[in-house]
Amino acid sequence: MTERRHKLVWFVPEKALDVTRDAVFAAGAGRIGDYERCSWYTAGTGTFLGGEGAEPTIGAAGREERTPELRVETVVPGVRVEAVVAALVAAHPYEEVAYDLYPLA
Numbered sequence: 160m161t162e163r164r165h166k167l168v169w170f171v172p173e174k175a176l177d178v179t180r181d182a183v184f185a186a187g188a189g190r191i192g193d194y195e196r197c198s199w200y201t202a203g204t205g206t207f208l209g210g211e212g213a214e215p216t217i218g219a220a221g222r223e224e225r226t227p228e229l230r231v232e233t234v235v236p237g238v239r240v241e242a243v244v245a246a247l248v249a250a251h252p253y254e255e256v257a258y259d260l261y262p263l264a
Contacts, residue, residue: 163237169247169258170205170228172217180231182250187239198233205257216252234263 167188171179183189184196191197205228209220218224235243240260248256 164263165235165237165240166232166261166263167235167243167247167258168230168232168261169251169256170203170230171251171253172226173202173229175250175252176200176229176231179247179250180233182246183233183235183243186243186246188235188243189233190236191234198231200229200231203228203230214254216254235260 167183169179180189180196180198189195189197204225206223206225207215207218208223209215209218211220213220215224217226244258244260247258
């Protein structure tokens with residue numbers, strides 16, 4: 160039986176791509192067989208409206224923003240999930256980090 164793995168997906172401005180990838184890989188993500196630092200990413204547009212008290216990295220609170228972002232995906236071993244997510248959040252430039260974590264079959 161193999162260890163349970165997860166897919167981690169996050170959204171990040173292009174300038175922070177390498178720093179977030181480096182952080183999650185250093186924490187144990189991105190290994191597939193004999194390969195390391197495996198990921199996939201594509202460009203898209205993120206939207207958000209910061210509420211009262213928000214201090215957005217891009218734009219201003221109270222105004223809907225649209226900004227180019229990358230959607231990044233990688234795999235995470237189950238035992239490394241907490242460490243990898245913590246590394247992502249610490250390395251990410253946004254006040255609130257948008258990410259998804261899916262268990263893999």
